[in-house]
Amino acid sequence: MKIATHNNLFHADEVFALAILKMIYPDTILIRTRDSARLQEADIRVDVGGKYDSEGGDFDHHQAEFDLKRENGIPYASAGLIWKHFGGKVAGKEVVDYIEKELIQQIDANDTGFDTYSINVCKPYTISDFIKSLNPSWSEQSEESFNRNFEDAVLIATKLLRQEIKRAEEVINAKNKIILKINESDKEYIILEGRIPWKETVVENSDxxxxxxxxxxxxxxAILAVPISMNSFENRKDLPAEWGGLFNKDxxxxxxxxxAIFCHKKLFFAISKSKEGAIKLVEIALGKK
Structure with missing residues (x-):
């Protein structure tokens, strides 16, 4: 399998597109060029070539006539196009949808200049920023250094993608367990016998x-306050203010x-040595004791 993308500066969209494809075709031969003759040697062309034709192996989004967008308005870039057509070869549908929402859309939004957030104080450092930083510095730039660093970036992206797929599988597998706990509970808290990923399920399916x-x-x-939404640091109910920043005896x-061991000064997290101690702290926080 030969896969082509453009040479010179690289970005997260083609890096992750290549990472996805290399998970499926591990023996891929990579071609980095804008030369049309060399591009035609490839089986798949990513982020280059001025054409989108999935059956013909073309996955570019820069051409004037390309206007494929998601329902939320985020345009497709090469990462999204490759994930759309090949994601099902590396993960099940629920995981594909999860990764699309949590990772791929952010990459495509950044690449296409689609604003997904407003900046209040400082700009977030995104995965796209990180991948961009892997380009050679201006004093080190050469065709060889760009190609070498691109391959390093793809390796990093592949490792991250594998981990995100694994995490997504665990979140999805945990969802039914968490919902069962929610339905069984007649209290304002649940108890988990491990560090099961709970936040999204609890936020979206309970009070x-x-x-x-x-x-x-x-x-x-650990005692964790449930946030009012997935993207908020505001809690549905803070731990008591007088606990904030205290340790052990205090x-x-x-x-x-x-x-009792510790309570975070932001009142969203506390620790007790025993389950009984944790339950007592929660009951106090809820005004039950």
Whole structure:
């Protein structure tokens, strides 16, 4: 399998497009060029060539007539086009949809100049910024350095993509377990016997205020406040203000919980050595004790 993309400066969209394809075709021969004759040697052309024809192996989005957008308005770039046509070869549909929403759309939005957020204080450092930083510095630029760094970037993107797929699978597999816990609970919190990914499911499917979860590495129990939405740092209910920033004896004294360990000063996170201690802290926070 020969896959071509453009040479010189690279961006996250073609880097991740190549990462996706190399997961499917690990023995890919990469061609980086804008020369039309060399492009025709490739089986697949990504982010170059001025044509979108999936059956013909063309996945460019720069041509004037290209206007493919998602329902939310985000235009497709090469990462999105490749994920749209090849994502199903590396993951199941639920995972494909999850990765599309969590990763691919952000890459395409950045590449096409589509604003997805407003800046209040400082600009977020995105995965697109990181990939861009892997280009050779101006004093080191050569065809060889661009090609070498591009291949390094694809390796990094492949590793990240594999991990995101694994994480997505775990989130999806955990969803039914979390919903069962929510339905079984008659309280404003649930207890998880491990660090199961819970946030999205709890935020979208419940009115819970807190989640208690066991950390087997530290052998203690964490109390986490549920945010009002996935992209918010505001909690449905803060932990008590007087707990903020306290450790061990100071926290134990004010709460009466003998194995309380810590409460974050932002009031979204606390730790107790035992499950019983964590439950007591939550009950106090809810005004039940």
């Amino acid at each position: 819970l205020k807190y989640v208690i979860s066991y950390d087997k590495i530290e052998d203690n129990w 926290l134990q004294k004010i709460t009466g919980v003998k194995d």
